[in-house]
Amino acid sequence: MHLERLRTKRLNVSLFYCAFTDVSRCNAERLLRTEIARVQTQAQAESYEANGIDEYEYIACSLKDVCRLCKEMDGKTFKLKDMEIGENAPPMHPNCHCSTAPYSDRKIYENWLDGLANGEHSLRFDEWKTLNAQEKEKSYIKETGKTGPCHVDAKLMNSKKYHDKYENITEHKSVNECLYQEVLKILDDNNDTEFEHIIAVHSRKRELLVKNTEAAKRGMKHQCGFSKKESKFLEELESTFEVLHNHPNSSLPSRDDIQKLYERKKQASSIIACHDGTLYILKKLKGLEKDEIDSLVEKVYHDTKVKYQGYSEGAIESKCSESLIKMLNKMGCLDYVEK
Incomplete structure (x- = not known):
């Protein structure tokens, strides 16, 4: 609901601006696309936070005419808490087509998504990752008999x-x-x-x-x-x-x-x-x-x-x-x- 209200408000402001100023259709469309991209990034950030994902990767668009700035940002990773649209998250400029993706081991992330889709769990990504790591560690100890400094006798x-x-x-x-x-x-x-x-x-x-x-x-x-x-x-x-x-x-x-x-x-x-x-x-x-x-x-x-x-x-x-x-x-x- 919050994102929908934000999206509507931004679009209304943009339309109002276009209607009462001498703005061409091309410029108006560019402005709308940029505002929609901004809202989409904010929605992604909220989704990452809700699912315990604390890092994201900048994904430059695949168009041939991708700008130099976005091309340089492609593949870079940032902490979610440091996300700032226009600085390290899209849109970096008007008409920006870039996006972000959760930063983690891709296979691990996909396994978490598969578990959600199959109804195997309803855990946040960080909770699932922690539980998965604990189970692997205990399984390794059981199989090898080796223990670490955190072992309890x-x-x-x-x-x-x-x-x-x-x-x-x-x-x-x-x-x-x-x-x-x-x-x-x-x-x-x-x-x-x-x-x-x-x-x-x-x-x-x-x-x-x-x-x-x-x-x-x-x-x-x-x-x-x-x-x-x-x-x-x-x-x-x-x-x-x-x-x-x-x-x-x-x-x-x-x-x-x-x-x-x-x-x-x-x-x-x-x-x-x-x-x-x-x-x-x-x-x-x-x-x-x-x-x-x-x-x-x-x-x-x-x-x-x-x-x-x-x-x-x-x-x-x-x-x-x-x-x-x-x-x-x-x-x-x-x-x-x-x-």
């Missing part, structure tokens, strides 16, 4: 040794058991992948408040978080809550993990379950205002980058986390445990 996770790591996270046994049972599901779902799930659990009773898997569904690796609606719900609770998520590469708590612990006023702790069996527990002992924690994190990150100039971004992040944890612990704001 199911035997270890189901052992008493690992279960005992959750015993004293809170004062309530039922809450600790809830955290353990939920983490088993998270680790199983994300075994041999780089995806993360995040949950919030009631601090005083066995109750799963929120579970968010959206980042994984969208194929966003090493990321997770709560939606605005979920965050609002959690902050309006009378009780505090515990937050748990997984780290596929078994890294330290991130800057964002630490920052969110203080930004969420009702969050009591942040628990990071690593795929290698390590458990990081950060308990908030004293709150900090948002500007205080933001300023502290920014300063520590800047100082760390200067001190470890030339190191990889991953190494800098790790050193930054270590410094933040030590500083907050020294300030009496944080209790940090590694198990």
Whole structure:
């Protein structure tokens, strides 16, 4: 409906312009074709976004008299978020006949379309691609017996040794058991992948408040978080809550993990379950205002980058986390445990 209204509005404006100005029929047709091409590109962009396609390819028209500008653009790829009609998307000029196409492995894209047409699935392209990649990876591991750095040892996770790591996270046994049972599901779902799930659990009773898997569904690796609606719900609770998520590469708590612990006023702790069996527990002992924690994190990150100039971004992040944890612990704001 939105595109139809836009199309009608543009055409009406064009017709009005042609009717009341001295414009030849040829010029009027060129103007209309250009406006229609603009609307078609906008429609393509909306379709790409709706289906999780984040890159597109510029396709120059096949006419012999294709202009030099469009010929130079042919085959170039761009991020959808950077699309700008007239700059990197058609129409590039009046009477432009060029178009765009989703940029991805053509065979993979066609398989996704075939699945949609045959009723095999109703997934967005990014969701289908992620699911397909996960299934292939698990199939490869099953056939070869090889595992990667994100592999979860199911035997270890189901052992008493690992279960005992959750015993004293809170004062309530039922809450600790809830955290353990939920983490088993998270680790199983994300075994041999780089995806993360995040949950919030009631601090005083066995109750799963929120579970968010959206980042994984969208194929966003090493990321997770709560939606605005979920965050609002959690902050309006009378009780505090515990937050748990997984780290596929078994890294330290991130800057964002630490920052969110203080930004969420009702969050009591942040628990990071690593795929290698390590458990990081950060308990908030004293709150900090948002500007205080933001300023502290920014300063520590800047100082760390200067001190470890030339190191990889991953190494800098790790050193930054270590410094933040030590500083907050020294300030009496944080209790940090590694198990």
